[in-house]
Structure formats: C-alpha cells, structure tokens
Amino acid sequence: xxxxxxxxxxxxxxxxxxxxxxxxxxxxxxxxxxxxxxxxxxxxxxxxxxxxxxxxxxxxxxxxxxxxxxxxxxxxxxxxxxxxxxxxxxxxxxxxxxxxxxxxxxxxxxxxxxxxxxxxxxxxxxxxxxxxxxxxxxxxxxxxxxxxxxxxxxxxxxxxxxxxxxxxxxxxxxxxxxxxxxxxxxxxxxxxxxxxxxxxxxxxxxxxxxxxxxxxxxxxxxxxxxxxxxxxxxxxxxxxxxxxxxxxxxxxxxxxxxxxxxxxxxxxxxxxxxxxxxxxxxxxxxxxxxx
Numbered sequence: 001x002x003x004x005x006x007x008x009x010x011x012x013x014x015x016x017x018x019x020x021x022x023x024x025x026x027x028x029x030x031x032x033x034x035x036x037x038x039x040x041x042x043x044x045x046x047x048x049x050x051x052x053x054x055x056x057x058x059x060x061x062x063x064x065x066x067x068x069x070x071x072x073x074x075x076x077x078x079x080x081x082x083x084x085x086x087x088x089x090x091x092x093x094x095x096x097x098x099x100x101x102x103x104x105x106x107x108x109x110x111x112x113x114x115x116x117x118x119x120x121x122x123x124x125x126x127x128x129x130x131x132x133x134x135x136x137x138x139x140x141x142x143x144x145x146x147x148x149x150x151x152x153x154x155x156x157x158x159x160x161x162x163x164x165x166x167x168x169x170x171x172x173x174x175x176x177x178x179x180x181x182x183x184x185x186x187x188x189x190x191x192x193x194x195x196x197x198x199x200x201x202x203x204x205x206x207x208x209x210x211x212x213x214x215x216x217x218x219x220x221x222x223x224x225x226x227x228x229x230x231x232x233x234x235x236x237x238x239x240x241x242x243x244x245x246x247x248x249x250x251x252x253x254x255x256x257x258x259x260x261x262x263x264x265x266x267x268x269x270x271x272x273x274x275x276x277x278x279x280x281x282x283x284x285x286x287x288x289x290x291x
Contacts, residue, residue: 018085018086018087019085019086019145020084020085020086021080021084021085021086021089022141025089025093025134025138025141026081026084028130028131028134028135028138029077029080029081030081032073032077032096032131033074033077033078033081035127036070036071036073036074036077037074039070040067040069040070040071040073040074041067041071042067043063043064043066043067043070044064044067044068044070044071044234044238045067047060047063047064047067050063050067051063053120054120055114055115055118055120055121055124056113056114056115056193057113059188060242060245060246061187061188061238061239061242061246061248062188062194063242064238064239064241064242065198065235065238067234067238068231068234068235068237068238069198069200069201069231071230071234072201072227072230072231072234073096073099075226075227075230076092076095076096076223076227077092077096079092079219079223079226080092080093080223083219085219086142086145087147087150087217087219087220088217088219088220088223089138089142090142090145090147090150090211090220091208091211091212091216091220091223091224092223093135093138093139093142094135094139094142094207094208094211095204095205095207095208096131096135096204097132097135097136097138097139098200098203098204098207099200099201099203099204100128100131100132100135100200101132101136102176102196102199102200102203102204103128103197103200104125104128104129104132106176106193106196106197106199106200107124107125107128107197108125110192110193110196113193147215150215150216150217151215151216151217152214152215152216153212153213153215153216153221153276157221157273157276158213158214159213160269161209161210161212161213162209162210162213164205164206164209164266164269165206165207165209165210165213166206167206168202168203168205168206168209169202169203169206169207169210171202172199172200172201172202172203172205172206173199173203174199175195175196175198175199175202176195176196176199176203179191179192179195179196180192180195182195183195185255185259186259187239187249187255187256187259187260188248188249201231205227205228205231205266208224208227209224212224218277218278219277221273221274221276221277222273222274222277224270224273225269225270225271225272225273225274225277226270226274227270228266228267228269228270228273229267229270229271229274231263231266231267232263232264232266232267232268232270233267235263236260236263236264236267239260
C-alpha cells in the first residue's frame with residue numbers, strides 16, 4: 001500500500017499538462033531539427049546545390065517551395081525544443097505525424113520519381129519512416145495527459161481557426177485526391193507527384209488549426225501563428241526570387257493575385273494570432289512570454 005501511495009503523486013505529475021516532453025521525443029525532434037536545417041537551408045538558400053543532390057528531379061519553383069516547407073517545419077520543431085512543454089507537443093506532434101505520414105505514403109506510391117542509384121533515396125524513406133512511426137506513437141502517448149485545464153480561445157478566433165482548418169483541409173485534400181485538377185490552378189506547372197506531396201503541408205496546417213479552434217495555450221497560439229507567418233513569407237519570397245530569374249509568372253492574371261493573396265492572408269492571420277496570444281492565460285503556471 002505504501003508503494004501504491006507513493007506512485008500516485010508521480011503519476012499525477014506525469015499526466016500534468018505542465019510536464020516536460022519525454023527525453024525520447026526530445027531526441028527525435030532534435031535529430032529532425034538538424035536534418036531540416038541542412039535540407040531546408042540548402043533547398044531555399046542554395047537551390048542549385050540542392051538540385052544536383054536531390055533524390056528526384058527538381059525545377060526552380062519546386063526547389064524553393066520545398067525549402068519553404070522544410071524551414072517552416074523547422075520553426076515548429078525548434079519552438080518545441082526551446083519550450084519542451086507537453087502542451088506545445090499537443091500541437092506540434094500531431095502536425096508532424098500528419099505531414100510525415102502523407103509524404104511517406106505519396107513517396108511510396110510514386111517510387112518511379114526517385115533515383116534508385118543514390119544512397120540518399122534509401123535514407124529518405126528510412127528517415128520518413130522513423131519520423132512517421134515516432135510521431136504517431138507520441139500522438140498516442142499524449143492521450144495520457146489531462147488537457148482539460150487548457151482554455152478555449154475567444155469565439156471569434158475559435159470560429160476563425162475552424163474556418164481556416166476547413167479551407168486548408170479542403171485544399172489539401174484536393175491536391176491529394178485530385179492532383180491534376182488542383183495542380184492546374186497552381187502558379188507554375190505541377191505534376192501529380194508534387195501536387196500530392198504539397199498536400200501534406202496544407203493538411204498539417206488544417207489539423208493544427210482544428211486543434212487550436214477547440215482550446216489553446218499562449219505557446220500553442222503563438223507557435224501556430226509563427227508557423228503561418230514563416231510559411232507565407234518564405235513562399236512569397238521564394239516565388240519572387242525564382243520568377244525574377246525565369247519570368248514565368250503571369251502577374252497580370254487574376255488567378256495569380258488570388259493565389260498570392262491567399263498565401264499572404266494566411267500570414268496575416270498568423271500575425272493576428274501571435275498578437276492575440278499575449279492575452280491567453282497559460283495553464284498550470286505556464287508563463288505567457290514563453291513559446
């Protein structure tokens with residue numbers, strides 16, 4: 001009975017939303033951070049170098065867009081490493097599981113796109129398998145925590161994030177399930193493989209938005225806002241950098257400005273979410289100023 005009594009405080013602490021993330025999850029995230037710095041940095045800032053070493057044929061627009069995706073993912077994981085709070089893992093890990101699962105599935109269904117002679121091809125699949133399995137496992141692990149004390153966002157933000165989740169989810173599913181039709185509306189030519197691959201970032205964003213539309217801490221709201229701002233800024237910057245050289249975008253087209261406006265609106269929504277996060281009370285003593 002004494003042992004059982006001494007176990008109760010320990011279990012209560014493990015299930016507290018103010019707990020730190022477990023060491024194994026921290027290790028998984030830190031390995032991913034290192035890889036994202038290398039991969040995302042080279043794709044966005046050294047595109048010619050990245051194209052010559054990539055595991056499938058990359059054209060300029062796709063190179064910078066992929067770089068924007070990986071650098072955005074990097075921001076989310078770095079915020080988790082800095083915070084190390086289980087409450088932030090509630091947002092980041094499900095998004096990571098969604099993203100890696102879709103990329104792994106699409107890659108497995110499009111094996112012909114990969115160069116089998118490169119050792120990096122095998123590494124690509126092993127790393128995504130590891131991240132997918134690890135993130136999925138920790139999604140289940142998070143269920144052992146009690147997040148009932150996390151407060152709901154004010155109704156306008158709750159509804160807004162719900163609408164955002166619906167739009168991102170619908171667009172992501174269209175890229176995944178109807179890649180030809182959805183890819184035709186893109187600013188540069190997209191094949192089936194890249195259309196389905198890009199669906200991962202929109203579906204991950206939809207999941208994150210849906211999660212926070214129910215309840216959110218200051219750190220979660222700020223992190224999602226920062227993710228949106230980073231993605232929006234890098235995508236638009238990459239678009240401008242590439243088109244300045246190749247001049248393929250029709251800037252007189254309504255469709256072009258609708259696409260650019262939608263990406264910019266996502267960033268503006270992120271700025272608003274960051275500003276609003278300072279008014280959110282943290283749970284279990286979580287400081288507002290921390291991510």
